[in-house]
Amino acid sequence: MTTYDPDRSRTGLTPLDRRELLKDANRLLAMPARRRFLRSGVTLGSLAAMTGCSVTDSKTAESLLMAVSRFNDRVQAWLFDPNRLAPTYPESMITRPFPFNAYYGIDKVPSVAASGFRLQVSGRVQQADSWTLEQLAALPQQEQITRHICVEGWSAIGRWGGVPFSHFLARIGADLGSKYVGFKCADDYYESIDMPTALHPQTILALTYDGRTLPAQYGFPMKLRMPTKLGYKNPKHILEIFVTNEYPGGYWEDQGYNWFGGS
Amino acid sequence: MSTATTASPQTVASDAGPGGIVQPAWVRVTHWLNALGAILMVLSGWRIYNASPIFPFRFPASITLGGWLGGALQWHFAAMWLLVVNGLVYLSLNLLTGRARRRFLPLSPRQFASDLAAALHGHLSHEDVARYNAVQKVAYVGAAALLVLLVLSGLAIWKSVQFPLLRALMGGYDNARIVHFLAMSGVVAFFVVHVTMVALVPRTLRAMILGR
Numbered sequence: 001m002t003t004y005d006p007d008r009s010r011t012g013l014t015p016l017d018r019r020e021l022l023k024d025a026n027r028l029l030a031m032p033a034r035r036r037f038l039r040s041g042v043t044l045g046s047l048a049a050m051t052g053c054s055v056t057d058s059k060t061a062e063s064l065l066m067a068v069s070r071f072n073d074r075v076q077a078w079l080f081d082p083n084r085l086a087p088t089y090p091e092s093m094i095t096r097p098f099p100f101n102a103y104y105g106i107d108k109v110p111s112v113a114a115s116g117f118r119l120q121v122s123g124r125v126q127q128a129d130s131w132t133l134e135q136l137a138a139l140p141q142q143e144q145i146t147r148h149i150c151v152e153g154w155s156a157i158g159r160w161g162g163v164p165f166s167h168f169l170a171r172i173g174a175d176l177g178s179k180y181v182g183f184k185c186a187d188d189y190y191e192s193i194d195m196p197t198a199l200h201p202q203t204i205l206a207l208t209y210d211g212r213t214l215p216a217q218y219g220f221p222m223k224l225r226m227p228t229k230l231g232y233k234n235p236k237h238i239l240e241i242f243v244t245n246e247y248p249g250g251y252w253e254d255q256g257y258n259w260f261g262g263s
Numbered sequence: 264m265s266t267a268t269t270a271s272p273q274t275v276a277s278d279a280g281p282g283g284i285v286q287p288a289w290v291r292v293t294h295w296l297n298a299l300g301a302i303l304m305v306l307s308g309w310r311i312y313n314a315s316p317i318f319p320f321r322f323p324a325s326i327t328l329g330g331w332l333g334g335a336l337q338w339h340f341a342a343m344w345l346l347v348v349n350g351l352v353y354l355s356l357n358l359l360t361g362r363a364r365r366r367f368l369p370l371s372p373r374q375f376a377s378d379l380a381a382a383l384h385g386h387l388s389h390e391d392v393a394r395y396n397a398v399q400k401v402a403y404v405g406a407a408a409l410l411v412l413l414v415l416s417g418l419a420i421w422k423s424v425q426f427p428l429l430r431a432l433m434g435g436y437d438n439a440r441i442v443h444f445l446a447m448s449g450v451v452a453f454f455v456v457h458v459t460m461v462a463l464v465p466r467t468l469r470a471m472i473l474g475r
Binding site: 068149263 | 331340
């Protein structure tokens, strides 16, 4: 699915090898950041020790912070109002150009071939069939002009169109009492969301951006658009959707971002 | 610091409580927990700010907390509980015990102006640390108000969809970030002046640790 440097003879690597290598490299790149995080934990541990708390080593600090993050997941799930709509905006307020954003540069955007593409569906569903883009386009469509809020703080207003995700979940006979909906993507990104957000009226399986077929840099063939979640929760280049009760984690969450990540 | 000239004529009778206690235990505990919470929030907040600055500068990474954005966010969203819960305890006890009224009232603009003028000339007395002059009253109430504003603007940023009224009050999502930043700047400015004043009148530090 992902096209990288086609010059195999020079590197001697198959596309699959290269993908795995890139994946490892990205993991390793994330490691120094994690070590810095741990080191800061030590400093703050000392600070906390001065004040009488027992957070004296980084492991304790890190697991404590992760525990609070899990607690914050529950608080956010409780705060989440399934009927509360994110604000929508007039077309004149769309951010142009809408920023490209991913854990890789724009030159590494995966190009997924439209012909022969099939979205895989699995897990706690009655119809684990695959879907062509034509079949998805034939489902009811919905448009929204909403604000994309990045975990970094910046925001941008964009226009997405696609299938209301609650409709899609109903069509595949998803067990709506399940805890999670998970996503596997062509850029090796993976993500998972809570069922109430999956069923939110503004959560759409986006197939278009600004009235045109979703371009590669915004997530072709499809992106899950949720104006009630931060940007990293909105997976692009989706290849597979699964419904599960087993916590699937997420690309950034497994490195420390909060899982609920809701606005 | 001259003790001969006093701007406030009522510094003769001490306002200290039974046993000469100037700061009751609950004030001391909530004060230091608030200091810890605010410092953690500011240092991790600087790291989060650096991920996408709203002004043309970044904070030196070495003085920030968290190591990377994800770590800073974890600290920020953990320390917020300390800041908020402790702040609510502090505010509630201030109202319930009547300390807020005794310590911060009366407060007149005229008194503030004359005390500020005296303070700037180094003539403001701190003979009785149990009695706040008008400048102190404004500074402490102002710092508390800024912390409340920080929590509200922070909520508007964190939960901009779930709290539409708060979002509107802050002037929208993007503006809430600016309000959050400016309120933080105010708290940091207070911190600098506060610590400087404590260095000039060390008895106040003793009172905030030992109570008298």
